[in-house]
Amino acid sequence: MNAIKKITVKAPGKLMVMGEHAVVYGYPCIVTAIHKHITAEVEIIEAHIDQYETPDVTDQRFIRSALKLFKDTYQIDTCLKLTTKSELGTYGLGSSAATVVATIKALAVLFGKNLSDKEVFDLSYRVVLTIQGKASGFDIAASMYGGTIYFNGKTKEVIPLTRDTLPLLAAFSGVKADTVSLIEMIKQKRENYKKGVDAIFENIEKLVIEAKRAMEEKDWKRVGMLMNYNQNYLEDLGVSTDRLNTLISAAIKGGAWGAKLSGAGGGDCMIALVPMEKKNDVVEAIKEVGGEILDIASSVNGVSRVTMF
Ligand code: PMV
Numbered sequence: 001m002n003a004i005k006k007i008t009v010k011a012p013g014k015l016m017v018m019g020e021h022a023v024v025y026g027y028p029c030i031v032t033a034i035h036k037h038i039t040a041e042v043e044i045i046e047a048h049i050d051q052y053e054t055p056d057v058t059d060q061r062f063i064r065s066a067l068k069l070f071k072d073t074y075q076i077d078t079c080l081k082l083t084t085k086s087e088l089g090t091y092g093l094g095s096s097a098a099t100v101v102a103t104i105k106a107l108a109v110l111f112g113k114n115l116s117d118k119e120v121f122d123l124s125y126r127v128v129l130t131i132q133g134k135a136s137g138f139d140i141a142a143s144m145y146g147g148t149i150y151f152n153g154k155t156k157e158v159i160p161l162t163r164d165t166l167p168l169l170a171a172f173s174g175v176k177a178d179t180v181s182l183i184e185m186i187k188q189k190r191e192n193y194k195k196g197v198d199a200i201f202e203n204i205e206k207l208v209i210e211a212k213r214a215m216e217e218k219d220w221k222r223v224g225m226l227m228n229y230n231q232n233y234l235e236d237l238g239v240s241t242d243r244l245n246t247l248i249s250a251a252i253k254g255g256a257w258g259a260k261l262s263g264a265g266g267g268d269c270m271i272a273l274v275p276m277e278k279k280n281d282v283v284e285a286i287k288e289v290g291g292e293i294l295d296i297a298s299s300v301n302g303v304s305r306v307t308m309f
Contacts (some may be wrong), residue, residue, distance in 0.1 A: 144303055250291065
């Protein structure tokens with residue numbers, strides 16, 4: 001019998017800072033965890049089937065697949081009730097990855113499996129791959145480790161970059177992105193013109209490596225400039241939209257050091273790196289063109305246990 005009956009674990013969402021798409025092909029990216037979370041509660045119940053209560057998570061495939069993989073891996077047949085609460089909304093802030101990480105971590109503790117971070121990462125990554133087909137795992141890493149990290153798309157190794165809150169602003173474009181279709185679109189493009197797409201990825205990698213250095217030196221102005229260059233390559237890849245471009249231009253005109261889309265593109269969020277004294281101007285400039293400013297800050301916290309009974 002398990003001594004613990006119920007556990008609650010929370011995991012943060014993320015914002016991709018630089019390196020999206022290239023990271024799927026083994027190049028590095030920079031991602032930051034945010035101070036908004038998914039909370040997963042896992043409870044042992046007397047029942048014949050597992051129960052799910054996920055009012056803010058409409059796509060239950062991730063949590064169901066996480067439970068199935070964990071049960072299959074450790075040959076568990078106990079019935080469970082899984083409940084989630086989300087502060088992440090539907091802005092593309094990594095709710096699926098955070099749900100998977102929180103669920104796997106909660107199950108590991110509940111069933112006394114002394115899993116290393118790497119093992120939690122590997123199980124979570126398998127879940128996301130099962131559902132999405134192709135993914136880098138950057139969002140899982142952010143959710144696991146917290147902070148602003150340099151994520152190696154090939155080895156999945158993580159290097160913490162800074163524990164400072166980034167001078168970051170995020171705005172929603174008003175359109176939900178379809179990450180799976182955008183990954184597929186890039187895959188097609190690469191099949192048609194491998195040399196050209198790989199050249200873009202290599203240039204993005206150079207920017208990410210340079211931004212890593214600039215971040216370690218807290219040279220935000222330089223990071224902003226590198227973000228702008230990264231945005232140009234994302235436009236070349238065809239994943240930005242008029243809407244995102246309008247928000248990005250507004251942020252730059254308002255005085256941001258740099259701005260770009262964040263994530264797969266096609267919609268979701270844009271981010272801007274902004275000097276403190278320009279924050280209000282940038283917020284106003286983004287609002288003026290209809291952008292929805294999100295209340296988001298980078299955070300040092302990764303997945304963590306909240307309660308246990
Ligand atoms: O759309 P998001 O926020 O899940 O970001 C996707 C980022 C990609 O690089 C396109 C995919 C990935 O798994 O890294």
